Amino acid sequence: MSGYAEWPGRLAGATMWRNVAAGDEQRVVPDGVMDLMWYEDRLVVAGPDTATVAVATRPGAATWGLRLPPGVAHALLGVPACELTDHRVDLADLAPVPGEALASAEDDVPVMLERVLLALWRRAAPDPSVLRLAASLDRAARGRRSVREIAADHGLSDRTLRRTGDRLFGYGLKTLMGIHRFQYALQLARTGTALSEAAATAGYFDQAHLSREARRLAGATPGALLR
Template identity: 45%
Template sequence: MYEERASRLSGAVVWRRTPENPANPSARPVLVLPDGCMDLLWSEGRLLVAGPDTRAHVPGGPPCRWAGVRFHPGTAPAALGVPAHELRDRRVELADLWPAAEVRRLGGRVAAAADPATALEEIALERSPAPDPALRRLVAALDAGRPVAATADELGLGARQLHRRCLTAFGYGPKTLARILRMQRALTLAGAGVSLAETAARAGYADQPHLARDVRELAGRTLGELLGGR
């Protein structure tokens, strides 16, 4: 069972996932789709970081409990102290990024908490600096379907500057970020019952086949398969 709520950390989400039947090996695997975000994770005593995805990720191993803080796009690197591109398409132990003694202390704190997800949120709140307004404007513009070049001009950045900033903050360039945000818009629209033709138009695709190709490339599934699995 999956639950989430808005975090006290600006733009973030606190979530938890509990396997409904851990003994059932045929349970549907969890599919994590690219969304422009990074997560601070806890599972069975381990603290990890999920880097930004460019493709769908299926967690390995047996079903187990998970708790996490999903940072607003672009905000996790400042909190974690590592550029996003170093973690792209990776899940790493927090002890590989922070001093081991500090991670052990934090791991004990989360394990002793009544709600590990809330304990993770408190750690994220302690570590996160104020949001970068330029990055927030960048995400908002691309999520609204603004062209990358026009967005760079509005932010007063050259193409190379924008690309460097995006690699550090998001793990990939602005065009990839725009594609991922567009796919998420499409999934939201289609999941709400909007026809696929209208979804393609409203999300910013050239046409419905363009939508189908892009979703398949990023998610490794058809749009029908993704909606059927929700």
Template identity: 40%
Template sequence: MQTGWVIEVEPYRERPALVAGAELWTRTAEGGEFRILPDGCMDLMLIDGALYVAGPDSRAWTGEAPRGTKYAGVRFAPGSAPAFLGVPARELLNQQVLLGDLWSPNRSRRLADRIRSAPDPATALDQEVAKLVDTPPDRLISQVLRSVRDGLLRGSAGVSRLAGAVDLSERQLHRRCLDAFGYGPKMLDRVLWMNVALDHARTGLALADVATRTGYADQAHFTRDVKALTGLPPKLLLS
């Protein structure tokens, strides 16, 4: 029997984690299906007492959990989890695996035991992860993310410009991005900007205005990209 868990009225909550750029989240399943959208992130999750790693997603997926299933997770910023896990992101693309499959069984079991025995397992997960993160930020990852944020990867020459700026060939840049993010720079750009656009759409902004504000050619382009990545057009996804 797990201790320290309380089923809250709100099924999902998040706050900044102790690790820079990460989020600590908790969720209690309401039962039935749920949809997870690609966001460029990787998570270390405690699900009913077992530790799992969720790799980066290139497409949305649906899952199902019994009502009352308890989750807590640290969602790492894009590109930061592989150094913590010791595994390239490309090896975990579209996968969810037990932490024990990546680390030694003893190491992962000791970590899970410390978290499970704490009065508040979610806080313990946050604290234990922070103790284990000792890798300084990767300058290449920071530059790639900055280029995405600034819209510099848009257009046919965006990747070439970035490769030149970091003194790598396009092939080398693509390989480094696969290791860090699970996909290449153009796919990373699509995923991250889709999430920015959806956040705008959730405020009630018209989809045509969302498309213009976030760099899509038009609303049809935005709709096609969202459907390609999530399986649903924006109106249905957000309904």
């Protein structure tokens, strides 16, 4: 087994995160990724979102997660990502959960998540060419090229690209492009860029266009999201 396949947490680009709930509800804005989470003492797969999801929480409760790189969830779980779109699903409903990995949950949740990811990786032995394609398409979706141009760049027909997007990301490239653009605009605004400038830099027609997208994807104005 190659090093790439043996150590997914480091070499496949999975990112660990932790969130501590401040209230009874957490609103999750679409970000174009999928996560393996430890939520309320359960291993949960968070599918790709097309709109903001309200998640019930307990104040002070911590949720840990691994943000999975493009295409990895599909490769490890063996189901098209579109079957998980806008859903939170127990990992046990999708794949065998290694009991020896879960044994470390009480002592060290991040270590447990990495062990589960490693066990899934070894079981699935994902095709590196599929992961390279997913990464390339995700990078392209962050640029300014059209869906047709992206398809041509990758030697795919429009229809094949649509099916590939559904399988790897949970939706087509046009939706993924819109989510990445929205997240980029928010990132710029959070670092102090004026909303009008953030909208223009991210590729919106104007600030009003960004505001419409914010209401559609997040159910709130950009200003409210930043607050």
